[in-house]
Amino acid sequence: MAAPGSSSTAIAFDGIGGTDSIPTSVLLAGMLRVSEKVSDLIFSPGRPPQVEIHGQLVGVEMPRSGTLSADDTRRIAADLIGNNKQAISALREQGSCDISYGLPGMARFRVNVFIQRGSCAIVMRVIPTAIPTFHSLRLPPQLEEAAKVRSGIILVTGGTGSGKSSTLAALIDSINSEYCYHVLTVEDPIEFLHKHKRSTVHQRELHSDAPNFTLALRAALRQAPRVIMVGEVRDHETLEILLEAAENGHIVLSSMNTVDASKTVERIVATFPAAEQQSARERLAKTFRYIIAQRLIPRTAGGDRVAVVEILKSNSRTRDCVEQGERPGRTLLDAIKASENEGMQHFDGEIAKLVRSGLVDLDTGLCFASNATVLGQELAR
Numbered sequence: 001m002a003a004p005g006s007s008s009t010a011i012a013f014d015g016i017g018g019t020d021s022i023p024t025s026v027l028l029a030g031m032l033r034v035s036e037k038v039s040d041l042i043f044s045p046g047r048p049p050q051v052e053i054h055g056q057l058v059g060v061e062m063p064r065s066g067t068l069s070a071d072d073t074r075r076i077a078a079d080l081i082g083n084n085k086q087a088i089s090a091l092r093e094q095g096s097c098d099i100s101y102g103l104p105g106m107a108r109f110r111v112n113v114f115i116q117r118g119s120c121a122i123v124m125r126v127i128p129t130a131i132p133t134f135h136s137l138r139l140p141p142q143l144e145e146a147a148k149v150r151s152g153i154i155l156v157t158g159g160t161g162s163g164k165s166s167t168l169a170a171l172i173d174s175i176n177s178e179y180c181y182h183v184l185t186v187e188d189p190i191e192f193l194h195k196h197k198r199s200t201v202h203q204r205e206l207h208s209d210a211p212n213f214t215l216a217l218r219a220a221l222r223q224a225p226r227v228i229m230v231g232e233v234r235d236h237e238t239l240e241i242l243l244e245a246a247e248n249g250h251i252v253l254s255s256m257n258t259v260d261a262s263k264t265v266e267r268i269v270a271t272f273p274a275a276e277q278q279s280a281r282e283r284l285a286k287t288f289r290y291i292i293a294q295r296l297i298p299r300t301a302g303g304d305r306v307a308v309v310e311i312l313k314s315n316s317r318t319r320d321c322v323e324q325g326e327r328p329g330r331t332l333l334d335a336i337k338a339s340e341n342e343g344m345q346h347f348d349g350e351i352a353k354l355v356r357s358g359l360v361d362l363d364t365g366l367c368f369a370s371n372a373t374v375l376g377q378e379l380a381r
Helices: 023-034 068-080 084-096 141-148 164-178 213-220 236-247 261-272 274-287 316-326 332-338 348-355 362-368 372-381
Strands: 008-010 036-045 052-053 056-061 094-101 108-114 120-128 152-160 184-189 202-203 225-230 249-257 288-298 306-312
Touching: 023 036, 023 068, 023 094, 036 068, 068 094, 068 108, 068 120, 068 225, 068 274, 084 094, 084 288, 141 164, 141 288, 141 306, 141 316, 152 164, 152 236, 152 261, 152 274, 164 184, 164 225, 164 249, 184 213, 184 306, 213 225, 213 236, 225 236, 236 249, 236 274, 249 261, 261 274, 261 288, 274 288, 274 316, 288 348, 288 362, 306 332, 306 348, 348 362, 348 372, 362 372
Parallel strands: 008 056, 152 249, 152 288, 184 202, 184 225, 225 249
Antiparallel strands: 036 052, 036 120, 052 056, 094 108, 108 120, 288 306
């Protein structure tokens, strides 16, 4: 296999011809065999099929076929969508749709099909069949305590591809293994499939099991769950229901596309009208238990990436920052630094450790830092 970033690598398809004659399932299986580290599969007209490995795209050269045509991507999209009428309708009316797809015995995928320049393009996120654990994800061991909360909100945040879904799955699995709870998830689409262990786990998928998040969450409050997991907080209405659930004693887990704990609080408060923002701060201060922010940073050697995690826990000082707002000398970052003995940690402190240990080079560390200037000064000392 060529190194990440190179133009292509070859897959042998045992004499099968161009992409028009390769069954989609065979095509996907061949692409997965390029590497155990494939995170995404991408199909775009004018390009060969591509896989993403450690954040870099690698072209997959097909026998007797150079690049994909618009007909190729349309056929692959049709195979993936099948008879899913909701997805077909969304693709026609909104220009994109989200579905899940399973390759028996190999992998499951979170799939987005979208229209660009009049043709179909497809991005498939690989979802491992095995439920990840805190250990397998190399997450800080103190995060195992998050699965022991009795009520309140746990948010996992970070950019696209930072591992939020995997961390949520590890939290659900830990709860499932330790407690006899009713766990209800609402996802778009369902990613990791959880089996019943000590808990009973019900997973609902948008469109196939429920028309939208709002109706699914309103129904969830009548379905007696102890734990509610929502794949992502996307709007004010979803957030309002989750706050209500947490106030009523539920354990609530979800994710947001925010870069750190401070920005997460700002985003939540900003979803409310100005007249309600102080009330929102007070509600969030009372109900949040953890905000876990994640970044994946390339290692110095080997092409792999290492997870860097910021952990904000609820204590008197962090609750005060959330409720009263941040001000000089009383920021969430200050509170995290003052509470490291409670298991909290911040991004730049963790990046500094990686740079000093040689796992991440200086330039890369500064590139991913929250405050590159301060981190650079600290490392220089």
